[in-house]
Amino acid sequence: MVGLxxxxxxxxxxxxxxxxxxxxAWNEVAPIHxxxxxxxxxxxxxxxxxxxxxIHQEELRRIGVEGAxxxxxxxxxxxxxxxxxxxxxxxxxxxxxxxxxxxxxxxxARAAGVQSEFVVSDIYEIPADYDGQFDVVxxxxxxxxxxPDLQQYFSVAKRLLKPGGYLSIYESHPITEMFLKDRxxxxxxxxxxxxxxxxxxxxxxxxxxxxxxxxxxxxxxxxFHYKLDDVIMAAxxxxxxxxxxxxTGEDISQAFRSLENSELKPPLSYLLALRND
Numbered sequence: 001m002v003g004l005x006x007x008x009x010x011x012x013x014x015x016x017x018x019x020x021x022x023x024x025a026w027n028e029v030a031p032i033h034x035x036x037x038x039x040x041x042x043x044x045x046x047x048x049x050x051x052x053x054x055i056h057q058e059e060l061r062r063i064g065v066e067g068a069x070x071x072x073x074x075x076x077x078x079x080x081x082x083x084x085x086x087x088x089x090x091x092x093x094x095x096x097x098x099x100x101x102x103x104x105x106x107x108x109a110r111a112a113g114v115q116s117e118f119v120v121s122d123i124y125e126i127p128a129d130y131d132g133q134f135d136v137v138x139x140x141x142x143x144x145x146x147x148p149d150l151q152q153y154f155s156v157a158k159r160l161l162k163p164g165g166y167l168s169i170y171e172s173h174p175i176t177e178m179f180l181k182d183r184x185x186x187x188x189x190x191x192x193x194x195x196x197x198x199x200x201x202x203x204x205x206x207x208x209x210x211x212x213x214x215x216x217x218x219x220x221x222x223x224f225h226y227k228l229d230d231v232i233m234a235a236x237x238x239x240x241x242x243x244x245x246x247x248t249g250e251d252i253s254q255a256f257r258s259l260e261n262s263e264l265k266p267p268l269s270y271l272l273a274l275r276n277d
Contacts (some may be wrong), residue, residue: 078105
């Protein structure tokens, strides 16, 4: 997240209204990210290059992505999915609501020499053609906060998964949403700006440039805060079985480096592996 929050929304919208706003906002920032990522295709040509942290690589290998059919929700520019293909996945499909980022993902996959498929779709509306096609559905940092309905989101993952498949989540820890991010506070002391139990959608209008940190007069978008128990119980309520839960000190959001490097730190990310039994 970049910039300032400009208040709460008191009257909920329908899911489609929220995701339509998100589509416009992500398409709006895509050209900005493209200009900042001009060197990325060249980096992609290196077959050893992986845009996954060692912790995440270890977990993906543990659940068995090698030889598997893997989908990624909210795949953005596809770097992570290309990396999963390089871990040995037999089939990789990325879904994202932004046409602009899907176009970038296709460029990066070609540069990497990877045969990944990228599909423009609201996650809630992924076509039934993909039902039961995947061994693993992957969700990574910065995905859940844009989704207005967790249970419906996970239900889409469940229908895409084969029996015994995994929903694999590596996300920023929700406790980090309590703190003002490093880029916004500069050298000021760490500041708590939000209750962990505040679940009101937050309206944001200063842009999504988490790469360069710039702000601009942007399309409004809404962030949704989910506690850990919200995430876990939503999945268990749909019949997933908890296979692994692990909290880590790794700042996958790259917004809390001061905490990551501190001896006294909260959990900054978490891993969840949920089996489709």
